[in-house]
Amino acid sequence: MTTQATQAAHTAPSAQSARPAIKALPEPPDLPPPLPEPAVEEIRLETVLGALSDPLRLRIVRKLLLESERFDHTCGWFGLDRPKSSLTHHFKALREAGITRQRQYGLERRSHIRIADLDGRFPGLLDLVADWTPAER
Numbered sequence: 001m002t003t004q005a006t007q008a009a010h011t012a013p014s015a016q017s018a019r020p021a022i023k024a025l026p027e028p029p030d031l032p033p034p035l036p037e038p039a040v041e042e043i044r045l046e047t048v049l050g051a052l053s054d055p056l057r058l059r060i061v062r063k064l065l066l067e068s069e070r071f072d073h074t075c076g077w078f079g080l081d082r083p084k085s086s087l088t089h090h091f092k093a094l095r096e097a098g099i100t101r102q103r104q105y106g107l108e109r110r111s112h113i114r115i116a117d118l119d120g121r122f123p124g125l126l127d128l129v130a131d132w133t134p135a136e137r
Contacts, residue, residue, distance in 0.1 A: 043098035
């Protein structure tokens with residue numbers, strides 16, 4: 001084994017241990033029904049990747065994966081400086097791609113990541129999103 005291969009073998013496990021931890025919070029009882037979304041078997045990789053190709057949507061998903069304080073969050077929790085109509089469009093794109101699940105609570109919608117569904121369909125995809133480092137603005 002070459003020195004470089006030996007070094008790579010020793011550095012690979014430490015890189016994985018530094019991975020950000022995805023927060024999968026338990027589903028509370030008595031949730032409102034989810035808004036229309038694709039069934040698990042209908043979630044398509046090209047649709048998911050298309051939705052994640054937008055940097056803002058990728059940031060939204062990453063924040064939900066790593067920083068969730070509750071089971072689901074309103075648009076305001078993200079602290080995004082965008083018009084409400086723009087945010088509505090982005091959250092709808094994530095839901096229709098099968099990445100997030102949204103529920104209506106009175107006048108507000110709250111979102112969370114469909115972690116189990118996405119891990120079942122595309123193992124490792126959410127780990128890649130969690131590992132992504134956003135560009136500085």
